[in-house]
Amino acid sequence: MNPPDIQLKSSRRRDAILNALDDALRELPYSQVTIEDIANRAGVGKSTIYRWWKHKSELVLELFKERTETVFDFDFSQSLTYNLTQQLMKLSYSLDSHIGRALMVAMAENRLHSAEFFRQYLRPRREQTLALIHLAIQRGEISAQYDFELMLDSLYAPIHYHVVFFNQQPTSAYIEALVKQILAPIQRSTH
């Protein structure tokens, strides 16, 4: 059943639906975007959407994934500090967008969805980041002894926090300070 699933959902219809959702979220907040509205904008029947996605939140997650594919990409030729700063800036931008905000509402509304989001999306990206960190250790940029999971939380959490409670993405100065603060304890002097 996998091939037809891929076949059909990756058709032009899938794109039309995701684009429709994108458009709708530009105009209205997540809670006011209805499945019916999305269907109409996509020129698609409501049941076509329900056939492939159980909830509006799944649609949002899929849209977010697709539109933020490159957010977590690293440039391994650059330093850890640079990479983390860049990534957090792109993440800030993504979360503060119409899609990112919708995603956060969707995640908040349903524990299972947020768990799924973490498992499917955030965890793999954390793994990548951990890989980058290990590379930095090998390169001698940072020291090896540290609670890196806590470190990741300390990097990512404030970004979400800012977007949700301060209602805006953090400034680049803030992000730079954040990265600097978190990396300071393990940073090797770069004389």
Add this chain to the structure above:
Amino acid sequence: MNPPDIQLKSSRRRDAILNALDDALRELPYSQVTIEDIANRAGVGKSTIYRWWKHKSELVLELFKERTETVFDFDFSQSLTYNLTQQLMKLSYSLDSHIGRALMVAMAENRLHSAEFFRQYLRPRREQTLALIHLAIQRGEISAQYDFELMLDSLYAPIHYHVVFFNQQPTSAYIEALVKQILAPIQRSTH
């Protein structure tokens, strides 16, 4: 409008309504709790609720405030580390409760509400915490030069993050490590 507001909302009716919401949230997630349900549980007409609260989210915020009054209280005779650790633990517990989760959904669903929540609730608590920090500086526990706003974010954000994405409150070990990590750069040796 203030006197009657206080008069009426502080009556047994107000309590009945908040208790009804509390009960309802124990059984159902925020999104599935309806105003009608709350009214029935409280033995109260729907319009009585709408008379005093515009949105379900306001009700939740009020309930959260009432039930977490002591969460941010400090014991100024104790050390900064101790106070922060205790506070974050109580915060973790509160956020991971049925009420805390409801609050976070309510905040996510509406930017204005989350801004309001920050202004009304979080900011004052941050001020208190800053006061505690300044006390610690005077006491010589920590050094004075620091971006304390960033520090506060770094303390509070991971707690929210854990509850939302890990679907559980952080362990006390985690919180201790977090506080230790954040305070390390400014901690004076306590010989």
Add this chain to the structure above:
Amino acid sequence: MNPPDIQLKSSRRRDAILNALDDALRELPYSQVTIEDIANRAGVGKSTIYRWWKHKSELVLELFKERTETVFDFDFSQSLTYNLTQQLMKLSYSLDSHIGRALMVAMAENRLHSAEFFRQYLRPRREQTLALIHLAIQRGEISAQYDFELMLDSLYAPIHYHVVFFNQQPTSAYIEALVKQILAPIQRSTH
């Protein structure tokens, strides 16, 4: 609970809804009239209709009853033949109307509804007609020995049959012939 029921359903809203159904049935066949359409025409919410009537068919039955109240009335000063002929003509007219046709569809679609219709509506009218017959017997118009139930079927059934299968109400000549034929065996000579 009876008074409020009567109170509310006999309000101007009830009339608006029945009138809306009446209007709709003039334009569209029963199966194409939707509850939503009725609600819109009546300037009423869909749920108001569902609150009082379980099915579209109940609405139609109620409308039919209201609009055919006088169909079965007799003029006891007139002869049996006259009364039956008049009644069958009015019945023909009622059944061949937009409302009557809708009623017959509604009855056909659901055995329980047709049984209910018979019990609530047709049977009482048959009782009246039987009373008329007994009066005619006392008056000496007809003889007493007869299977009057069969007689009633023989009178009413062809009317329905004509409307359904011939797609038109029977002519007055037809009705007169029908009554004459059915009454002939028991008619006393009217010298």
Add this chain to the structure above:
Amino acid sequence: MNPPDIQLKSSRRRDAILNALDDALRELPYSQVTIEDIANRAGVGKSTIYRWWKHKSELVLELFKERTETVFDFDFSQSLTYNLTQQLMKLSYSLDSHIGRALMVAMAENRLHSAEFFRQYLRPRREQTLALIHLAIQRGEISAQYDFELMLDSLYAPIHYHVVFFNQQPTSAYIEALVKQILAPIQRSTH
């Protein structure tokens, strides 16, 4: 279009579809039997059904015709009374069956279909019955002067009426009484 029609519709596919409808109607009332259900039961694509039949009602009519072919057959060696009684009994049985009830719903739902049914099915059968009546006249069983169309209505209509409104087929006693009553005025004494 006629040859392929005959060709294909008389194939095993046609039988499979009609049998599937038959089966389905045994389990569910007409309104709840869907084309999709029929197609699945028949192991046939939905479009195969739509290719040959425009509406569910046409399918039902075709099924009814096929399964009631002998209902109107006469035994010309027997009396008119006998033949009519037998025919009405078979008709009662047919109409009260799952297929007959489905047919009546289908007819009620659409005026054109009921007119078509009358033209295609009932009228030819009435012709046959009229032929039988003329034979009886020739045989001297009955007198010639009569409104035989009205007579046919008086015979057939009460059968439909009983099935629809009394929710059951008439008893054989009822049918015998009916035939007797209708024939009485023109019956020649059979001393």
Add this chain to the structure above:
DNA sequence: AGCTAAGCGAGACGGTACGTCAGGTCTTGAC
């Protein structure tokens, strides 16, 4: 103690969106 205006419960109301379902059309892949 009685009067009167408010607050109140109850729940009907006009709406909106839901998620399901069946109708009828169109596409695809296997045989």
Add this chain to the structure above:
DNA sequence: GTCAAGACCTGACGTACCGTCTCGCTTAGCT
């Protein structure tokens, strides 16, 4: 080349809540 399988668009269904409203009935608080 035919046809089953089933995706698809459409539109009605009946439900659930929304937030507003009207209606009598408490029930204080003032006379």
